[in-house]
Amino acid sequence: MTPKTIETRFPHANIESKWQKKWQESNLYKVDDNDPRPKWYELTMYPYPSGDLHVGHWYAMTGADIHARFKTMQGYNVLHPMGFDAFGLNAENAAIERGIHPHSWTMDNIKRMRDQLASMGPMYDWDREVVTCVPEYYKWNQWFFLQFYKKGLAYRDYAPVNWCPSCATVLANEQVIDGTCERCDTTVTHRDMNQWFFRITEYAEELLDQSKMDWPERINTMQTNWIGKSDGVEFKFDISEHNLDTDELITFTTRIDTVYGVTFVVLAPEHPLVSLLTTPDQKAAVGDYINNARKASEVERLAIDREKTGVFLGSYCVNPLTGDRIPILIGDYVLNTYGTGIVMGVPAHDERDFIFAKKYDLPIKVVVAPKDWNGEELDAAYIDVGTQVNSSQFDGFSSTEGKKLIADHIETNKLGTKTINYRMRDWLISRQRYWGTPIPMVYCDDCGIVPVKEEDLPVLLPEDAEFLPTGESPLAVHDKFVNTTCPDCAKPSKRETDTMDTFVDSSWYFLRYASPKYSESAFEEKSAELWNPVDQYTGGVEHAVMHLLYSRFFVKATRDLGLIKYDEPFKRLFNQGTIIYKGAKMSKSRGNVIAPDDYVDIVGADTVRTYLMFIGPWEQGGEWNDSGINGAARWLNKVWDISNLDLNTFALASNPDTERDLNRLLHKTIMRVGEDIEKFKYNTAISTLMQFTNALSEDKIFEKIDIDQWLHLTRSLYVMMAPITPHLSEELWEKSGMKSSVHTQKWPKYDENMAKDDKITLVVQVNGKVRAKISASANLTESDANEIAMEDSGVQKHTEGLEIRKIIYVPGKLLNIVAN
RNA sequence: GCCGAAGUGGCGGAAUGGUAGACGCGGCGGUCUCAAAAACCGUUGAGGUAACACUCGUGCGAGUUCGACUCUCGCCUUCGGCACCA
Known part of the structure; x- marks a missing residue:
């Protein structure tokens, strides 16, 4: 479909290619570590090289580029780098489907996207580009892995893991959305496998501390929820009567105040004690139940409205x-992966336990009394605070006090311990795929698991892998890769064939941008220290508990390795919204993708940038609308037109009134546009610039002001537009006789007094309703205001016959006459 | 269910205690043109009027205030996050 838009009157294609070339030749965007200006690190999330830069990329990257350019104009030495998140499954799927090697697929895409990115006219210093799939980068993934391994932060465990049958690989918990794969929406199943984990839970408590970063509240909340801290008690029930290896059944509860009301205990069906505690006559029933539970998919099992079921094991424990x-029962609403996998059932004070008890006819014992409770049966679980009853020596205390006192009592008598549980699991980083960083580990029959020696890094991905649609990892069947020698004893041994989750790559790429070519370590210490942490990070909200949480973990772990000194990777975070088209997020499968290249051809990059930023608040995203882009094109056409006015026709001296009015408007514009850009309110920044342009487009303006003022006004306009429309601004700046680049100009200063109005519209209200608008001097006193208001016939009409009780005057704005 | 954000003309949105609808899109009328496009000028919340006046109007209902899109309380709707986490 060919887009229909109006045409630009300026030669956008010539202007854009001219300046992109000139900027490159003059190294305008080269970033120098030794620049004396204060540093500013403006980062936007790097893209996956899918092959085409779509409108969503333009939206994200234009907004970041504007802010970075604005910071430069404010006097900072700005690092605003770009790179590619180049490992990932798409490349491998292309290899399987079309026989293209992931490496060439990825590199071709990067080449294409680099050109498309350049067409936006961004201020990237391409010498700092980071591409994660090259050995010079992923070597350091492996190096980090070895450091984490030494520190005990990387470990291997045999555990039930999430398996995506379509992607043929395991997934981290964060990558499972409502029981489906984050990439392909396939329902996730479970497998028990030996896998590598990063011990992110070690940092759970520190990750909850958000005091050192200025992030949107909703992201903070999402992370807090994800980490899911709960304070409680591990309480032991006695099973010594069964003569097992253990005498204790350990439950976790956050409601220890209800422990006197326990009438049953429920184990997760997968719990190892289940078979040991099942009596012979219950074996068949229990076996059936476990089989059914196993068959249920993850989605089914997690459904909230699912009936709570269980079965009695036939045995008992003692409180x-x-x-x-x-x-003792088992029930599949108890999760083996949370807490101890055993729950104490208190039907009187827990909704699930209540339903469960009703269903299986278990006793309900009230131990926290609601207000005015007289011993009657409850018709629903009472979960609020109340008074302890039936709780031995704790009777009469509030349940809030009971919680503390009973917990202390239990600890003193060694019946349990106060414990904190987190819902967040350790980060599973193994992937059974080819196109990722090989995990640098070797399995030796004699020495066990042996790390590859640091000096032998990188463990290279073999190029001659075979890509077959069998779902098996190409590395696992690559004999030359698999067979190696033990780093310790040199005997024949096998390599780990899993690769790393690509989120490992993006967990430290911001450190690499400081010294992208450094070959001695992951980052050159002084450069990394100079630029990091990131001052302003921008990106989509979808990474709230994946990339953003992993990066925080990585920085804290790297800090604890003694390599960096700060605690957080990203000081400030801003989430831009999503561009939608025809009511839905753009995607190839929906066929509603807008190709920015088509529009760049017709109206130019500056127009596309302007339009995207004008749709609405950047934070909100919005709907792409073909006719909307005309507004942006018309504005830039108008700017082009005023730049073409013949300077020889301007007046010899400005008309004092016009001069003052335009000057006032200029100062207001500088103030507003600067404040808006700082806060990412690009839509209102552009609207303010449009208003300024409209004022300069006034008919026969050249008769009212002189050349000097005209040049001052228009050059100021070009400077303020520069972050948004870098090419056109540069062209017009040059055209107006300036030699240096508009992008090296300082953001103009405004004078608050110059921005002040001298004339105002006094709004006169009678009982809160507007009855007159009178033009008046800005420094009008209250009595003056009173006087002119009372002279107004409209005001008189509405106050006639009424008694004036009160007059409220808002200086320079409004007068409200209260009368009845 | 819990937590959070949002609800304003035909449309995108602006205004966070003081003129609701800035700016833009679209529409309508006009100028220019053989004609169209582009451009320019005018107009554009609803009702009402010859025109004014006036009345109504920011999801719904109350409240605070001289004055509420804005603050408070209670609902409704939409979107996002979490969700059998003991």
Whole structure:
């Protein structure tokens, strides 16, 4: 479909190619570590090289580029780098489907996208580009892995893991969305496998501390929820009567105040004690139940409205606080992966337990009394605070106090311990795929798991892998890769054939931009120290608990390795919204993708940049609308037209009134546009610039002002437009006789007094309703205001016959007459 | 269910205690043109009027205030996050 838009009156194609070439030749965007100006690190999330730069990329990257350019104009030495998140499954799928090697597929795409990115006219210093799939980069993934391994932050475990059958690989918990794969929406299944993990849970508590970063509240909340801290008690029930290896059934609860109300205990069906605690006559029933639970998909099992089911094991435990014998059951609403995998059932004070008890006819014992409770049966679980009853020596205390006192009592008597549980799991980084960083580990029959020696890094991905649609990792069947010698004893041994999650790559790429070519270590210390942490990070909200959480973990771990000194990677974070088209997020499968290149051909990059930023608040995203782009094109046409006015026709001296009015407007514009850009409110910044342009487009303006003022006004306009429309601004700046680049200009200063109005419209209200608008001097006193208001016939009409009780005057703005 | 954000003309949005609808899109009328496009000028929330006046109007209902899109309380709707986490 060919886009229909109006045409630009300026030769956008010539202007853009001219300046892109000149900027490159003059090294305008080269970033120098030794520049004396204060540093500013403006980072936007690097793209996956899918092959085409779409409108979503333009939206994200234009907004970041504007802010970076603005910071430069404010006097900072700005690093605003770009790179490619180049490992990933798409490349491998292309290899399987079309026989193209992932390496060439990726590199071709990068080449194409680099050109498309350049067409936006951004201020990237391409010498700093980072591409994650080259050995010079992924070597350092492996190096980080070895450091983490030494520190005990990387470990291998046999564990049930999320498996995506379509991607034929395991996934981290963060990559499972509602029981489906984050990439391909396939329902995730479970497998028990030996896998590599990063111990992110070690940092759970520190990750909850958000005081050292200025991030949107909703991202902070999402991370806090994801980490899911809960304070509670591990309480032990006595099973010594069963004569097992252990005498204890350990439960985790956040409601220890209800422990006197326990009437049953439920284990997760997968719990190892289940078979040991099942009596012979219950074996068949329990076996059936476990089989059914296993068959249920993850999605089914997690459905909230699913009926709570369970089965009695036939055996009992003892509540050591009461001596009560309590039946032991299994139920699939208990998760083996959270807490201890065993839950104490308190039906009186937990909704799930209540339903469960009703269903299986288990006793319900009230131990926290609601207000005015007289011992009657409850018709629903009472989960609020109340008064302890049936709780031995704790009767009469509030349940809030009960919680503390009972926990202390339990610890003193060694019946359990206060514990904190987190919902977040360790980060599973193994992937059974080819196109990623090989995990640098070797399995030796004699020495066990042996890390590859640092001096032998990188472990290179073999180029001659075979890509077959079998779902098997090409590395696992690549004999030359698999067979190696043990780094310790030199005997024949096998390499780890899993590769790393690509989120490992993006967890430290911001450190690499400081010294992207440095070959001695992951980053050159002084450069990394100079630029990091990132001052302003921008990107989509979808990475809230993946990339953003992993990066925080990486920085903290790297800090604890003694390599960096700060605690957080990104000081400030801003999430831009999403551009939609025809009511939905653009995607190839929906066929609603807007190709920015088509529009760049017709109206130019500056127009596309302007339009995208004008749609609405950057934070909100919005709907792409073909006719909307005409507004942007018309504005730039108008700017072009005023730049073409014949300077010889301008007046010899400015008309004092016009001069003052335009000067006032200029100062207002500088103030507003600067404030808006700082806060990413690009839509209102552009609207203010449009208003300024409209004022300069006034008919026969050349009769009212002189050349000097005209040049001052228009040059100021070009400077303020420069972050948004870098090419056209540069062209017009040059055309107006300036030699240096508009992009090296300082952001103009404004004078608050110059921006002040001298004439105002006094709004006169009677009982809050506007009855007159009177033009008046800005420094009008209250009595003056009163006087002119009372002279107004409209005001008189509405106050006639009424008694004036009160007059409220807002200086320079409004007068409200209260009368009845 | 819990947490969060949002609801304003035909449309995107502006205004966060003081003129609701800036700026732009679209529409309508006009100028120019053989004609169209582009451009320019005018107009554009609803009702009402010959025109003014006036009345109504920011999801709904209350409240605070001289004055509420804006603050408070209670609902409704939409979107996002979490969700059997003990």
